[in-house]
Amino acid sequence: MATQVIMPKLSPTMEEGQLSRWLKKEGDKVSMGEPLAEIDTDKATMEMQALGNGVLRKIFIQEGESAPLGQLIAIIGEPDEDISSFTNQAPASAAAKADAPVADAPAEADAPIVEKKEEAEEPKPAKPAETETPASGNGSHTPAPAAQPASGRLIVSPLAARMAAESGIDLRSVNGSGPGGRIIKRDVEGLITQQGSAAPTAAKKQTQLRAVPSPGQKSAINAPSAYRDEPASEMRRTIAKRLVTSLGPVPHFFLTTEIEMDRAAEMRSGINALDPGLKISINDIIIKVAAAALLQHPQVNASYQDKVVRYYEHADIGVAVAIEEGLITPIVRAADQKSLSEIANEVRELAGRARERKLKPEEFIGATFSISNLGMFGIDEFTAVINPPEGAILAIGAMSPKPVVRDNEIVVRQMMRVTMSCDHRVIDGATGAKFLQTFKKILENPLFLVV
Amino acid sequence: MAIVTMREALNQALREEMQRDKNVFLMGEEVGAYQGAYKVTKGLLEELGPKRVIDTPITELGFAGLGVGAAMAGLRPIVEFMTFNFSILATDQIINSAAKMLYMSGGQFNIPIVFRGPGGSAFQVSSQHSQALESWFAYFPGLKVVMPSTPADAKGLLKSAIRDNDPVIFIEQERMYGNKGEVSDDPEFTIPLGVADIKREGKDATIVARSLMVPVALKAAEALEKEGISCEVIDPRTIRPLDIKTIVESVKKTNRVVIAEESHPFCGVAAEIASEIMERAFDYLDAPVKRVSGVDVPMPYAKNLEDAAIPKVEQIVAAVKEVSYL
Numbered sequence: 001m002a003t004q005v006i007m008p009k010l011s012p013t014m015e016e017g018q019l020s021r022w023l024k025k026e027g028d029k030v031s032m033g034e035p036l037a038e039i040d041t042d043k044a045t046m047e048m049q050a051l052g053n054g055v056l057r058k059i060f061i062q063e064g065e066s067a068p069l070g071q072l073i074a075i076i077g078e079p080d081e082d083i084s085s086f087t088n089q090a091p092a093s094a095a096a097k098a099d100a101p102v103a104d105a106p107a108e109a110d111a112p113i114v115e116k117k118e119e120a121e122e123p124k125p126a127k128p129a130e131t132e133t134p135a136s137g138n139g140s141h142t143p144a145p146a147a148q149p150a151s152g153r154l155i156v157s158p159l160a161a162r163m164a165a166e167s168g169i170d171l172r173s174v175n176g177s178g179p180g181g182r183i184i185k186r187d188v189e190g191l192i193t194q195q196g197s198a199a200p201t202a203a204k205k206q207t208q209l210r211a212v213p214s215p216g217q218k219s220a221i222n223a224p225s226a227y228r229d230e231p232a233s234e235m236r237r238t239i240a241k242r243l244v245t246s247l248g249p250v251p252h253f254f255l256t257t258e259i260e261m262d263r264a265a266e267m268r269s270g271i272n273a274l275d276p277g278l279k280i281s282i283n284d285i286i287i288k289v290a291a292a293a294l295l296q297h298p299q300v301n302a303s304y305q306d307k308v309v310r311y312y313e314h315a316d317i318g319v320a321v322a323i324e325e326g327l328i329t330p331i332v333r334a335a336d337q338k339s340l341s342e343i344a345n346e347v348r349e350l351a352g353r354a355r356e357r358k359l360k361p362e363e364f365i366g367a368t369f370s371i372s373n374l375g376m377f378g379i380d381e382f383t384a385v386i387n388p389p390e391g392a393i394l395a396i397g398a399m400s401p402k403p404v405v406r407d408n409e410i411v412v413r414q415m416m417r418v419t420m421s422c423d424h425r426v427i428d429g430a431t432g433a434k435f436l437q438t439f440k441k442i443l444e445n446p447l448f449l450v451v
Numbered sequence: 452m453a454i455v456t457m458r459e460a461l462n463q464a465l466r467e468e469m470q471r472d473k474n475v476f477l478m479g480e481e482v483g484a485y486q487g488a489y490k491v492t493k494g495l496l497e498e499l500g501p502k503r504v505i506d507t508p509i510t511e512l513g514f515a516g517l518g519v520g521a522a523m524a525g526l527r528p529i530v531e532f533m534t535f536n537f538s539i540l541a542t543d544q545i546i547n548s549a550a551k552m553l554y555m556s557g558g559q560f561n562i563p564i565v566f567r568g569p570g571g572s573a574f575q576v577s578s579q580h581s582q583a584l585e586s587w588f589a590y591f592p593g594l595k596v597v598m599p600s601t602p603a604d605a606k607g608l609l610k611s612a613i614r615d616n617d618p619v620i621f622i623e624q625e626r627m628y629g630n631k632g633e634v635s636d637d638p639e640f641t642i643p644l645g646v647a648d649i650k651r652e653g654k655d656a657t658i659v660a661r662s663l664m665v666p667v668a669l670k671a672a673e674a675l676e677k678e679g680i681s682c683e684v685i686d687p688r689t690i691r692p693l694d695i696k697t698i699v700e701s702v703k704k705t706n707r708v709v710i711a712e713e714s715h716p717f718c719g720v721a722a723e724i725a726s727e728i729m730e731r732a733f734d735y736l737d738a739p740v741k742r743v744s745g746v747d748v749p750m751p752y753a754k755n756l757e758d759a760a761i762p763k764v765e766q767i768v769a770a771v772k773e774v775s776y777l
Contacts, residue, residue: 159706159737178738178776185706185737186776 002077002086003052005036007067010048011361014041018066019073023047024056030076037074043328043364045357052076057083156183163188168229168308222333224366225314232309240304240425251424254383255432259440261399261414264289267446271340283319283373284344286396289442291315291335292449294369297435301368303389304425310389318367318387319347321354328354329387331367375399381417391426394439395419452635458628460602461491464609465529467638469499472527475613478505478514479531479568488533489569489628515541515566519548522562522618529613532568535622536580541566542587549618550593561616567609569625570598571663571713572761578749581757583714585661588620589691589723595619595644596690600665602632604688607642615644624663624713647694649701653683656771657701657708659724661687664711664762671711671767682771690720698724699731706737707774711767716744738774743767 007017020038024030030050037048058075061067075086154171156164160183164171169191176183232240244251264285272278294301294315302311315336318329330350332343353359369391372384375398384395397417404413418439422432442448455463469475481488483496483506496504507514511532518528532538538545545566552560572581589596597612597619599605605623612619650665651672660668665686672682683701687694702708708728710721725740746760 157737158733159735162734184776 002057002075002081002083003050003054004072004086005051005074005076007039007069007071007073008048009069010039010046011041011043014043014069016066016068017041019061019063020045021063022059026056026059028056030054030056040357043357043361044359046360050076055079057081058087154183155181157185160184160188163192167192224362225312225316225334225368227310227312229305229308229310232304232307236309236425239428244425250386250388252383252386252421253424253429253432254419254421255429255436256381256417256419257436257440259416259418260404260444261416264443264446265399265414278341278344279348280340280344282399283371283396284340284347285446286373286394286443287317287319287332287335287343287347287371288338288340288449289439289446290369290371290394291317292442293435293439295336296438297431299431300392300422300427300435302391302426303368304391304423305389309426312368314368316366316368318364318370318390319351320370320372320384321351323355323357328359328364329367329370330354330359330364370394371396375416381419383419384421386421386423391423392432393421395421452633454631455602455634456628457599457602457605457623457630457632458489458491460606460632460634461609461623462493462495463634463636464606464613465492465495466498468610468613469495469503471638474525475527475529476503476505476521477529477531478507478518480507480509480533482506482531487531489625491623491628492531511537511540512544515544516548518564518566519544519552519562522549522564523552523560527563527613529565529567532566534573534580534625535568535570535584536582538566538568538584545588545594545618545620546591550591553617554593562618563616565609565612565619565621567612567621568623569628570622571624571626572745572750572757573625575752575754575757577752581750583712583745585620585622585690586714586719586723589720593618594691597621597644597688598662598690599623599688600627600650600660600662600686602630602634604642604648604686606634607640608644608688610641611644614641619644622662626663630666642688644689645692645694646689647685647687647697649683649697650686651682651684653681653705655681655705655707656775657683657685657698657705658711658767658771659685659687659698659708659721660711661690661720663713667762667764668711668767670764671771674764674768675771680771680775680777687724693724693727695724695727695731699728702728702732703735706735707771708736709741709743709767709770709774711743711762713745713761715747716742717747719744738776741770741774743770
């Protein structure tokens with residue numbers, strides 16, 4: 001049985017992939033799960049695994065070539081198997097198939113020996129179960145048979161599925177009252193009413209539903225932050241609507257402050273002197289301080305999600321890294337829970353892989369706040385553009401000695417200017433200013449980090 | 452406005468249109484001297500003369516072909532089938548000539564013809580004379596298919612059918628000729644083809660019904676109203692072109708739909724409507740579309756069995772409750 005190897009979907013936004021490197025060549029034995037090739041997506045270089053056992057019989061696209069999702073790029077089969085039906089259809093027909101992501105089975109008449117292996121199809125992104133609907137019985141006029149929870153499949157009416165999706169209801173928590181446990185309109189309606197009328201309690205309930213279990217545990221530290229959704233108030237929605245009409249889809253505003261960095265710099269050299277293995281940077285300290293400040297200002301560690309304002313439990317901080325082709329923001333998950341050395345190591349490791357374009361999607365998608373530092377380029381101050389749906393981004397300028405007035409005397413201090421871009425739909429001026437005040441206070445007196 | 456039977460309303464439409472346009476003529480078995488097997492053509496021979504109202508031999512294929520030829524020559528024939536069961540004999544002329552002439556002549560020949568007569572079940576006339584054939588004719592591009600359910604609709608739609616420049620299949624329900632209703636006597640009163648009528652407004656469920664099933668669906672809606680279920684009853688009136696927009700709008704409002712029909716279920720008009728609803732309003736459906744169709748057997752002769760083969764109020768009520776999960 002031959003297995004068709006097709007261009008898989010390796011990132012949520014990927015439309016085509018470039019074959020970076022074949023890890024096997026024609027004639028090599030391959031087994032299920034073994035790395036077969038490296039694929040460059042729009043975001044990263046990722047390994048593609050073999051989905052069948054046998055010999056890599058034929059490669060259709062060479063290193064450096066691109067193929068749309070679903071295109072046949074190679075065949076795995078038995079050494080003596082007839083694969084002529086596949087070789088005939090590629091690459092010319094493979095290109096023609098760009099519109100049909102799932103490779104067609106060969107016409108049976110042409111290839112009596114070769115069977116398409118079902119599993120060889122595109123590894124489909126796991127569909128949320130709630131969008132599935134029951135297949136109707138063949139000509140049967142009786143209601144669908146009882147649901148089979150054993151299969152883990154939810155039975156939902158199309159309307160109920162749509163309503164749940166629109167109001168962000170997790171259908172797995174809903175009991176269906178229709179025949180065979182089908183989830184129907186009235187089941188979802190009930191929940192929507194609950195959600196609307198009992199906002200505070202509903203919000204609490206949702207936290208429980210969505211929370212990553214035991215956030216304190218180490219195991220959860222590298223997972224995306226848990227959050228609670230609170231219905232956006234009328235005023236919040238009006239603010240959102242009005243501001244968007246004024247400035248782009250994300251209404252930015254900017255807050256700038258100047259921070260005295262002497263103590264932070266002192267702390268950095270002090271720590272690094274403790275152990276030659278430690279290489280803490282000022283930026284690592286900034287990440288840590290931002291995380292600490294975010295926990296004190298949950299309104300800033302938040303994002304506007306159309307109908308709700310989402311508050312995150314942890315500070316998952318995106319760190320903008322310039323790479324050759326552009327930039328990417330790898331994420332330090334739960335930076336509020338990590339030590340400076342952990343943050344330093346993680347940032348170094350992530351930035352390294354970012355430059356090699358080896359980040360996995362979950363490592364750069366879904367930060368709760370971002371930091372962009374152009375200090376190393378001698379930039380005094382700048383404004384950064386928010387990475388939606390995050391609520392804010394902090395732009396860090398260069399640290400430089402400047403004359404300042406302290407106790408009525410002019411003295412020289414290491415000063416650094418930071419500018420926070422805020423999404424006005426979720427953060428108001430005073431809210432952002434208070435956060436920045438805390439950020440400045442801690443950074444100027446880093447001992448607060450241990451208080 | 453006057454209260455008349457569907458038979459009288461059709462008679463008015465024929466008379467008015469024949470008076471309005473001298474190119475309109477009527478032919479069929481017993482339409483003249485006998486004044487129609489169902490008296491729809493009563494008085495027309497006397498008023499309009501033997502050149503306009505023509506009795507034919509019992510040759511459906513022959514006079515249907517004569518009609519197509521007359522239409523090609525510029526006349527506007529109305530061909531009456533004593534019942535649509537006999538139109539089966541004339542289908543070659545209807546389907547191969549009338550429906551396709553405009554297309555195959557490269558647009559040279561419009562066929563402004565109406566094939567009309569009673570269809571569906573009657574009273575104990577058994578299998579060969581109790582057939583709902585609308586899905587046959589609706590299948591073919593080139594034909595329009597009309598099925599009125601009230602005297603007013605019958606008059607307004609027949610007048611539009613006669614004025615239409617394409618072949619129209621106009622199926623009158625044999626059991627409904629005596630049904631009474633208010634009908635306009637304005638000679639310019641017409642109802643456009645391809646426009647559905649909301650016979651009753653409601654919000655909880657949509658019942659799509661045509662012809663004989665419209666009054667049955669309205670009774671079901673009344674019964675359901677007493678139980679607090681508000682039904683919208685939609686009569687497409689024209690099967691082709693089908694006013695699917697009105698149906699879909701209703702389904703978007705009610706989220707559930709029952710389609711009632713007298714015909715057999717398999718490959719029937721309800722199957723087509725169900726498919727259209729699924730394609731256009733899938734995300735609005737809270738339950739599978741439910742059909743209530745005639746039983747899938749040749750119509751029995753025995754009165755009790757005939758009765759059991761035609762959809763009843765109770766079946767529509769049960770179907771609405773099923774799609775409402777009640």
